[in-house]
Amino acid sequence: MKTQLVRWLSLLTYVGLIAWVMAWIIFLGEVDPQHKSIWLLLFVTPLLIPLRGVLAARDKTLVWAVLVTLLYALHGSMVAWTDETQRWLGLTEAALSLGFLFSASYFIRWRAAARVQ
Template sequence: MTTKLARLLALIGYFGLLIWVILWHGVISPHPQLSVTFMLVIWLPWLLIPVKGMLSGNPYTHAWAVYMLMPYFLHGGVLVWSDEGERWLAVVELILATTMFIGNMYYAKLRGRELGLSIRKKKKA
């Protein structure tokens, strides 16, 4: 995998997930008991935290941004398992989160190597 492809995957997954969260909770299937605003306040801010680093191509941001994907993996996985009505919505969420995860990990690794930021092996004494 090349650095450009990894970055493309990371950005597709990132912006896809950002747009998908808005579409899902705001338009396609709003929660019946909770307001759209509340749902977006719960799901959206976490994705906005790394926007500057993702756009600038900072490998460090790409590396730590994968930790913020856990709620989306968990949410998607639980709904795929338990909710037939929103299963396809959850599958899209899982695909986008996985795309971002793979893209971010490879981009951080490859770009970090290009910049000489890789972790060195410990020397034997």
């Protein structure tokens, strides 16, 4: 039961992070309209590469996705620290990234423990 809960939480936070980054660039942030496509390419593509493995719950892919989302936690923290007007955007990005980090980590751990039993 708890394994399924953290599995769904990890999926929700990962897909939520993808949606949040896209919404930030397209609607919410202070991004120049001429450069939105390049920012989408640079910020969304790294999250889309491991998406298939995250959806399939592959352990190695989840670990790589956690490492990728650490960059987004760092980015969100830096924006929250330095830009007062976009602080809430950065805090949300960092929260989604760290939420995925913890939920995916617990999912991998608890599923491995269930396999051993």
